[in-house]
Amino acid sequence: MQGVQPINSGLQIKGYNPYEQATFSRGQVAPPSTVQPAQPGAPVAKPNQGGFRAFGTDTYQSYQSAHGSPNEYTTNIQAHNLTYRLLEGNLNIKVPYANLDLIDRTPENPLHLEGLDFNLHMKQAQLRVSDVDLTLTADYFLKSNPKLPVKDMRVSFEPNNGVKVEGKISKFGIRLPFEVNGTVQATATGELRYDLGKVKVVGLPVNGLMKTFGLSIDSLLKLRDPEKGYYTQGNSVMVNISKITEKPGIRGILQGARTHIGDLELTFADSPEAAAQARETANTKEPNYLQLSGGHFYYDGYFIKDGKVRMEDKTPSTPLQMEKDGETIMNLRKGYVGVTDPRFAGMIAGKLGPDSSLKNPQTQLNAKAAELKGNMYGFIPLKLDLQFDKTDKGDLMFTPRNPKAFGFIPLPEGFVGKQVQKMVEGGVPYGNGVSIPDLGDTYLGKLSHVSHQPGFLILKADNEP
Incomplete structure (x- = not known):
């Protein structure tokens, strides 16, 4: 069999930048523009200089170093027992096991998993089609x-x-x-x-x-x-x-x-030995999962850097269907995560639930806190800030600040804190605030960093749960 060959440089296609309007449209992907193939022999754009610079308000900042090693713009995927549909849904591919590298075509920006702005290297994969x-x-x-x-x-x-x-x-x-x-x-x-x-x-x-x-x-x-x-x-x-x-x-x-x-x-594999290992791994009994590691990528409302994220199946008796909404539980094992405004809004709505006394909740991520608005008991306009931090055990928590009724009447923070503690599904009282070990179907590792930026909530997990 052939040995693995380098990814064809002619495939380094400059696609549209899905992040160019991310901070202005609250995380919504910008519409695609015309894709222009790179000229043969043209140098691939170098990643921007700098360490961790997350989620600026004017442009989305890259994390990459001055020259950028391949590891910095390569995201590895390992998968076990999932399915994915191709060719307008006609071809359903079963994946008993896969070990893939996604090489970012636009390393100056985060890799876009849903925008397909990457090349794919099947290091090991067993695929089935009926x-x-x-x-x-x-x-x-x-x-x-x-x-x-x-x-x-x-x-x-x-x-x-x-x-x-x-x-x-x-x-x-x-x-x-x-x-x-x-x-x-x-x-x-x-x-x-x-x-x-x-x-x-x-x-x-x-x-x-x-x-x-x-x-x-x-x-x-x-x-x-x-x-x-x-x-x-x-x-x-x-x-x-x-x-x-x-x-x-x-x-x-x-x-x-x-x-x-x-x-x-x-x-598929780089060598016969790797193929034999892929067959053996495909036959092992493991939970259905998709795990993404390393690089800097965007997926489903999250920006993730140097992370390990594991998508686990809610219905383990059947293969994990990647194109089906609500099929997975997301576990942040380690790394930086930037939660976008739309994703955060969905999380808060999910934590409050339909039976909450705060109706019609609306959120906005600001520089120092998340603004929450709604109608208390359905008719009293309420506005407050949610100041996020971590507990001494590394769980995510927030404290209500500056609560006001009708937009101008100050309310006691302690009283409002007690009310909010009752509203949050799965929340644990922590001081005047609430500890939340999970955000809906997103489970967090032990956090070492929590901060706010306009349009983003920044989290960093250091230890795998």
Whole structure:
């Protein structure tokens, strides 16, 4: 098998900056502009100078050092037993195990997991796809390429690397039903190869007839451009997965392919030894999770630097569905986290709950505190500051400050503090404030730093829980 190759510098595409309006739009992602590919040989932008400088109000500051080692703009992902949908939802990929590196294309800004501004290196990965999902994908592909002679394709995976393909092929203006039984394997060059076995057309065996008339898969399908990533070679169909995934910036070397009833299993790794380790890890019994480590990235309302964040499944009896909202619990194991205004607003609403005496809560993260507004008992306008800090045990806490009714009538902080303590779901009284060990579905490690910036709440965890 091939050894791992460096990420193609030509794939370092300068995409839109999803953070250029983050502080002005309260964390909402800016709309994409036209993506301009980098010129061949052009230097990749260097990360900005400086250490930890979080969440400025004029521009979003990068944390990177003057020159930036690859570790500073690489985020590692390890995953166990999850699923993800691709190609407009037609292809559902099962991931028993994956060890991936995301290399930021725009290291002067945080990596955007949802904006896909990164290249992906599959260091180790075992992926599975069902024949049902592959049939849907084949139908999608054939409909987008109407000139191809094959229609109504159906794929079935069988034991011992067997693959049956059924469909209709147009010849001389007539659509003829066919059935092909063959085998699939990974080649020494990292391609996926499908070798033709028994062939039936209109229910009749035609292997001998094809040989008599000099017909082959190559002469029928006429896929003869390897640069497209798929091509025919005699009675074999070759799929160069690395070529197909090169344009979106995905690097993976196919090390193995095998079938089970209804499933095709593909193993990617930098070496045969790494592939064997991936297969062993995929078969271990572990909770469903997705773990992100290192680098500097944005995900779902959080900016995270030098962190370890573990997404755990709320429904462990089924694979973790990454595209499904509300499926995960987020554990901050270590590192810096900047909580954006929209994410913070959702957290506070969740902690107060629908039965809270404070109705219609609204929040805004300011330089020294978080402003909270609402209607006490539904009709008394109340405004107060929530000053966040950490307890002596490292839990997140806040203290109500400067409470006012109707915008100008001062209220006793002690009295309001007691009322707030009753409102916060899962809160623990701490002085005049409330200790909150979790923020909804976000669980925090032991915090060593808590501070405010306009538009952000800054947290730092040093010890994994």
